[in-house]
Amino acid sequence: MTTRVLMSDPNKCTGCGLCRVACSMRKAGVCNPEKSRVRILEMEAYGQYLPLACQHCEDAPCAAACPKEAIYRDSEHVRTVIDYNLCVGCQMCIHACPFGAIGFDDHRGRPFKCDLCGGDPLCVHFCEPMALTFREASMLQYAQTRQSALKLTGVRR
Numbered sequence: 001m002t003t004r005v006l007m008s009d010p011n012k013c014t015g016c017g018l019c020r021v022a023c024s025m026r027k028a029g030v031c032n033p034e035k036s037r038v039r040i041l042e043m044e045a046y047g048q049y050l051p052l053a054c055q056h057c058e059d060a061p062c063a064a065a066c067p068k069e070a071i072y073r074d075s076e077h078v079r080t081v082i083d084y085n086l087c088v089g090c091q092m093c094i095h096a097c098p099f100g101a102i103g104f105d106d107h108r109g110r111p112f113k114c115d116l117c118g119g120d121p122l123c124v125h126f127c128e129p130m131a132l133t134f135r136e137a138s139m140l141q142y143a144q145t146r147q148s149a150l151k152l153t154g155v156r157r
Contacts, residue, residue, distance in 0.1 A: 003078045003137040006114070006121055008051040013131035015040055015049035019123035026122050027112070028105075037114035038123050038132075039100060051132055053123070054101040054114040056080045062113075065096035079116050087111065 020036035028035035070086035
């Protein structure tokens with residue numbers, strides 16, 4: 001199976017939040033961006049926004065931190081998922097995620113994160129400026145990604 005990843009381009013993101021609204025509607029059944037699996041890092045002082053979601057790490061820190069082994073790598077769909085039958089809601093995964101990509105549903109008492117919508121992320125379809133894309137990992141343009149990161153870092157300094 002080909003590995004596909006959710007990519008974000010801060011040079012295209014306008015911070016409109018349509019991706020978050022679409023995600024919260026599909027995953028939580030409510031129009032509430034706080035229930036979205038997509039976060040938007042806002043750097044308004046610099047005019048930059050960065051959509052963030054679970055990176056589905058191959059060696060996921062959230063999985064390593066889970067005392068019940070409720071987070072695992074689904075090799076069939078090439079993603080990291082939560083087994084809610086095993087999850088006890090301890091929130092260790094939230095603290096372990098280096099991207100801040102895991103939220104917590106207080107009502108249900110369990111964490112939530114992007115699961116790539118079964119291979120067709122809805123957020124990508126609703127991203128009007130096309131800042132979010134879902135593409136094969138082999139198609140990533142590392143030079144372009146590095147240049148964007150350096151530009152962002154330069155703006156911060």
